[in-house]
Amino acid sequence: MKVLTNLADDELLRLMASKNEQAFTVLYQRRQRAVYRFALQMSGSPSVAEETTQEVFLILLHEGSGYDPARGPLASYLYGVARRLVWRRMAQDRTHVQIGEEEEDGRTPEQLIARSEVENDVARDQAVRSLRRAILALPAGYREAVVLCDLHELSYVEAARALGCAVGTVRSRLHRARALLAERLAAKRSNSSGCLV
Amino acid sequence: MNCTEFESVVADIARSVLMDGVSRREGLAHATGCERCGRRLANEPALGGLLAVAAAEVMGRTAPPAVEKALLPAFRESKSAGHPGRRAWWLGAAGAAVAALLVVSVVVRRPREPQIVKVPTLMPAPATQPTKIIAPVYRETRKPPARTLRAVHRKPAMPKPRSAEEVREVVTEFIPVIYDPEPVDHGRMVRVRLPRSALAAFGLPMNEQRAEETIQADVVLGEDGLARAVRFVK
Numbered sequence: 001m002k003v004l005t006n007l008a009d010d011e012l013l014r015l016m017a018s019k020n021e022q023a024f025t026v027l028y029q030r031r032q033r034a035v036y037r038f039a040l041q042m043s044g045s046p047s048v049a050e051e052t053t054q055e056v057f058l059i060l061l062h063e064g065s066g067y068d069p070a071r072g073p074l075a076s077y078l079y080g081v082a083r084r085l086v087w088r089r090m091a092q093d094r095t096h097v098q099i100g101e102e103e104e105d106g107r108t109p110e111q112l113i114a115r116s117e118v119e120n121d122v123a124r125d126q127a128v129r130s131l132r133r134a135i136l137a138l139p140a141g142y143r144e145a146v147v148l149c150d151l152h153e154l155s156y157v158e159a160a161r162a163l164g165c166a167v168g169t170v171r172s173r174l175h176r177a178r179a180l181l182a183e184r185l186a187a188k189r190s191n192s193s194g195c196l197v
Numbered sequence: 198m199n200c201t202e203f204e205s206v207v208a209d210i211a212r213s214v215l216m217d218g219v220s221r222r223e224g225l226a227h228a229t230g231c232e233r234c235g236r237r238l239a240n241e242p243a244l245g246g247l248l249a250v251a252a253a254e255v256m257g258r259t260a261p262p263a264v265e266k267a268l269l270p271a272f273r274e275s276k277s278a279g280h281p282g283r284r285a286w287w288l289g290a291a292g293a294a295v296a297a298l299l300v301v302s303v304v305v306r307r308p309r310e311p312q313i314v315k316v317p318t319l320m321p322a323p324a325t326q327p328t329k330i331i332a333p334v335y336r337e338t339r340k341p342p343a344r345t346l347r348a349v350h351r352k353p354a355m356p357k358p359r360s361a362e363e364v365r366e367v368v369t370e371f372i373p374v375i376y377d378p379e380p381v382d383h384g385r386m387v388r389v390r391l392p393r394s395a396l397a398a399f400g401l402p403m404n405e406q407r408a409e410e411t412i413q414a415d416v417v418l419g420e421d422g423l424a425r426a427v428r429f430v431k
Contacts, residue, residue, distance in 0.1 A: 021269070021273070024268075024269075025269075028265060028268065032259060032260045032264070032265075033258070033259050033260075036258060036260040037256075037258055040255060040258060041255065049260070050260060050263075050264055053260040053264050054260075054264045054267060054268060057264075058268065061268070061271060061272055061275045062275060124247075124250065127247055128250050128251050128254065131244075131248065131251055135251075146248070150245075150248045151248065151252040151255075152252070153252070156214075171205075171209075172205065175204060175205050175206075175207070175208045176204075178207075178208045178241070178244060179204060179237075181244060182237065182240050182241070182244050185240075185247075186240065
């Protein structure tokens with residue numbers, strides 16, 4: 001197992017094709033976080049993120065041969081598959097985008113308060129929650145750019161590979177998305193009495 | 198640099214992304230001179246900070262263990278089924294598609310045989326007995342689509358000219374045109390346009406106000422080229 005963890009994704013995929021279950025486990029453990037977080041940040045729903053993660057790896061199991069290393073790393077391929085699944089899911093059920101505050105991270109208000117008391121930073125928590133809601137309210141194309149470039153810290157090139165579009169498109173979407181976020185957060189600040197940031 | 202151009206670089210300036218030095222200098226200079234863009238640039242670090250916090254908060258989130266538990270049996274199952282089966286399925290499908298294409302091309306290339314039309318035999322009627330006019334029986338038939346090689350090739354690109362409902366035709370029974378003691382077993386059918394008055398000639402009702410118009414008819418020609426029967430098409 002320890003040897004397998006040092007292998008590259010392509011090698012693990014090759015081993016998976018020859019029925020190596022440990023290779024699959026290692027690859028899953030390595031890549032599931034990014035896929036799950038991407039789906040969670042795109043949909044705002046843990047259940048959608050869970051289903052998407054499962055489907056992404058099922059697709060990898062059944063259509064792994066469809067992945068072409070020449071077109072980019074496996075991570076980009078997985079982001080691309082997750083993106084398609086999330087879009088499909090959002091088209092089916094748009095209500096997932098609008099979520100309650102308590103459902104965002106699975107914590108109860110009491111837990112949030114306790115955490116805030118410990119950190120003594122209620123304003124920042126509120127601001128982050130507002131930001132998360134603002135991200136979920138962005139148009140899906142802009143949201144993808146923010147999630148991949150700002151939250152997952154992918155470069156423009158990596159994000160463009162995952163989204164299957166030009167680097168310039170990612171750039172312009174990200175700039176527009178950040179402008180929208182800044183506007184919305186500024187409007188939120190002006191509506192509330194205290195300073196949030 | 199104007200405000201619109203500034204919008205396209207402000208995020209890169211704030212994120213310290215590797216960028217063109219001239220754009221960066223011009224962007225910073227514009228932000229100094231423009232109050233709105235200056236405010237926008239000043240807010241960018243705060244936005245970046247919030248995004249970093251939001252990213253860090255979910256950094257530890259992973260898919261529940263149930264997902265992996267569900268995937269492992271699927272992995273074992275897929276491997277026991279193996280890829281060759283899948284490949285065989287695709288090969289079978291491809292083979293079937295090729296076979297279907299071959300059949301279609303053979304059908305399209307085959308010269309069309311003359312259409313066999315059964316023509317009712319006209320029995321000689323006694324001269325003294327008046328001809329009994331029978332109202333035509335209308336029945337609906339579907340016009341088969343023209344099957345040519347060109348049409349097959351163009352099929353994906355060509356828009357559907359008419360719906361199936363539109364190509365539906367109403368036709369009369371075949372009406373004998375001439376007396377023929379020998380029944381016609383084979384013939385060729387051609388579609389022609391006749392003046393509406395031809396309806397009256399065959400004892401069919403006709404609107405006299407539309408006598409100048411034409412009507413479609415299918416004429417059965419015998420092997421000698423003479424018209425044997427006709428039916429009217431609506």
